[in-house]
Amino acid sequence: MGPKSIKKIGDTELQLIWDDGHDSRFTLGQLRDQCPCAGCQGETVLLHTYVPAPADKATPGRYDLRDLSLVGSYAMQCAWGDGHSTGIYTWERLRSSCPCDICAALHGSVNSTN
Numbered sequence: 001m002g003p004k005s006i007k008k009i010g011d012t013e014l015q016l017i018w019d020d021g022h023d024s025r026f027t028l029g030q031l032r033d034q035c036p037c038a039g040c041q042g043e044t045v046l047l048h049t050y051v052p053a054p055a056d057k058a059t060p061g062r063y064d065l066r067d068l069s070l071v072g073s074y075a076m077q078c079a080w081g082d083g084h085s086t087g088i089y090t091w092e093r094l095r096s097s098c099p100c101d102i103c104a105a106l107h108g109s110v111n112s113t114n
């Protein structure tokens with residue numbers, strides 16, 4: 001699975017159209033705040049858990065998507081206006097965090113039956 005098209009919509013959204021025709025739209029804010037790199041999300045190495053400092057969301061350029069590059073055939077890497085570019089977003093991760101109604105209902109049904 002992978003997107004057959006990735007494009008920016010205006011200044012605030014990124015649209016991915018998947019090879020099964022599904023259409024995902026992420027706001028750049030969502031993507032940036034969910035940046036999967038260790039610097040943003042923290043990591044656990046052996047017994048040591050590293051928790052990052054809270055992000056300063058007022059950093060100029062933070063939500064400005066400057067560049068996108070593909071990583072192999074499984075992910076994309078975003079370069080942001082504040083110079084941050086270590087986040088690698090796998091297709092799997094993007095698809096499973098798709099904010100559309102269909103996916104929300106699908107994910108919701110896991111937790112909210114009855």
Ligand SMILES: [Zn+2]
Pocket residue numbers: 035036037038039040041084086087
């Ligand atoms: Zn990051």
Ligand SMILES: [Zn+2]
Pocket residue numbers: 022023024098099100101102103104
């Ligand atoms: Zn979706």
